[in-house]
Amino acid sequence: MQPSIIEMIYSQRQEIIDRWKEEIQHFSDNEFSRSLPSEMYNETNVEFVHLIIDTLELEQSEAKEKLRQFVERFIHTGWPLSFFTQGMQAFRRVLLETMTSQETINSKKVFETFYEVESWIDGIINQLVDEYSGSWENTLHLQKLALKELSAPLIPVFEKISVMPLIGTIDTERAKLIMENLLEGIIEHRSQVVLIDITGVPVVDTMVAHHIIQASEAVRLVGAECILVGIRPEIAQTIVNLGIDLGKFPTRSTLRKGIETGLELTQRKIVKISSDEFR
Amino acid sequence: MSVQSNVEVRTEWGIVSARQAGRNLAKEIGFSSVDQARITTAISELARNIYLYAEKGEIIIEAVEEIHSTGVKHGIKITAKDKGPGIKNIRQVMEDGFTTSGGLGAGLPGVKRLMDEFDIDSVAGEGTEITTIKWNS
Numbered sequence: 001m002q003p004s005i006i007e008m009i010y011s012q013r014q015e016i017i018d019r020w021k022e023e024i025q026h027f028s029d030n031e032f033s034r035s036l037p038s039e040m041y042n043e044t045n046v047e048f049v050h051l052i053i054d055t056l057e058l059e060q061s062e063a064k065e066k067l068r069q070f071v072e073r074f075i076h077t078g079w080p081l082s083f084f085t086q087g088m089q090a091f092r093r094v095l096l097e098t099m100t101s102q103e104t105i106n107s108k109k110v111f112e113t114f115y116e117v118e119s120w121i122d123g124i125i126n127q128l129v130d131e132y133s134g135s136w137e138n139t140l141h142l143q144k145l146a147l148k149e150l151s152a153p154l155i156p157v158f159e160k161i162s163v164m165p166l167i168g169t170i171d172t173e174r175a176k177l178i179m180e181n182l183l184e185g186i187i188e189h190r191s192q193v194v195l196i197d198i199t200g201v202p203v204v205d206t207m208v209a210h211h212i213i214q215a216s217e218a219v220r221l222v223g224a225e226c227i228l229v230g231i232r233p234e235i236a237q238t239i240v241n242l243g244i245d246l247g248k249f250p251t252r253s254t255l256r257k258g259i260e261t262g263l264e265l266t267q268r269k270i271v272k273i274s275s276d277e278f279r
Numbered sequence: 280m281s282v283q284s285n286v287e288v289r290t291e292w293g294i295v296s297a298r299q300a301g302r303n304l305a306k307e308i309g310f311s312s313v314d315q316a317r318i319t320t321a322i323s324e325l326a327r328n329i330y331l332y333a334e335k336g337e338i339i340i341e342a343v344e345e346i347h348s349t350g351v352k353h354g355i356k357i358t359a360k361d362k363g364p365g366i367k368n369i370r371q372v373m374e375d376g377f378t379t380s381g382g383l384g385a386g387l388p389g390v391k392r393l394m395d396e397f398d399i400d401s402v403a404g405e406g407t408e409i410t411t412i413k414w415n416s
Contacts, residue, residue, distance in 0.1 A: 171291040205323040234316035242389035
């Protein structure tokens with residue numbers, strides 16, 4: 001930026017800051033700012049505006065780093081991006097008003113000044129948006145990973161018996177995971193019976209049913225048996241209405257009944273022992 | 280209750296949000312939990328058809344009412360619209376077990392059984408519009 005512009009900004013630094021503070025009063029009355037103590041809000045404003053002006057005399061990379069550190073703190077505490085973008089827009093308005101109020105500047109100079117100020121401010125806004133969206137993408141990525149870890153666990157509950165509890169919507173990607181985890185788990189735990197629990201699946205449409213049928217067919221091929229449990233009454237009715245044939249598919253109403261059947265299939269049962277035996 | 284929600288279906292998440300909107304409205308109208316499940320399943324089928332065959336389209340969910348001599352009947356109307364390839368042979372897709380995607384082929388005939396009124400309008404190469412209503416008895 002031209003030294004003359006920087007000089008101008010410095011010479012009117014206090015005036016610009018004061019006017020900016022006034023300007024942002026207009027949109028400070030939102031839910032977020034009301035939830036904060038006003039000293040903290042004002043302190044942040046002051047820190048922000050000084051930082052903006054300080055970036056003028058810093059090296060570009062240094063300024064970027066400083067801004068990044070500043071913003072990072074606020075991303076984590078949940079400050080909205082609009083606070084910063086609106087703040088920057090107001091700053092630009094104030095700056096241009098202050099600068100052009102001096103009558104000595106000719107029109108060509110005005111244009112140049114506008115251009116320089118615009119690119120400076122836009123650079124900062126772009127960086128702010130980048131920092132925020134980068135942090136959102138990162139969060140989204142981590143959540144996706146976490147969800148994937150939760151999506152289709154196979155739990156060995158007894159010798160030869162495993163349970164796969166399914167909770168939430170089943171989409172194509174998850175259906176693939178269900179299939180993979182089922183088959184791998186059966187081999188790993190040497191399961192003979194797998195119970196698929198759909199208590200937590202909100203909607204069983206033809207696609208979900210199709211995936212479950214396919215999975216059970218694959219389970220049969222690796223030498224185990226699949227039992228569908230946790231069919232809620234309303235789901236049972238919709239399955240019948242849809243006309244999905246689960247006739248070939250062993251089903252039980254609850255996980256408990258499913259485990260009993262699983263034990264029967266592996267020639268075992270749970271018995272209650274009398275209290276003398278227990279001693 | 281002049282609520283109407285339009286949900287755009289482009290991804291599998293669109294299917295989920297269409298279902299959610301349908302379930303909320305069905306609850307508001309006062310459908311039983313069995314009917315809520317029927318309605319959400321029907322929406323799921325219609326939205327999935329859009330996603331699978333037309334790539335994009337929209338699901339419109341609205342509350343409807345019909346005035347009878349005995350009182351007012353409330354219901355939910357679901358419209359699935361797309362500008363996809365259309366359906367060449369409507370009679371065939373309404374048969375159980377017919378599928379072009381390797382699925383179960385129970386989708387559209389299933390929706391018809393889940394709901395009370397069902398209307399399908401499709402022109403090959405132009406798109407498909409399916410309208411279906413469930414009345415709260």
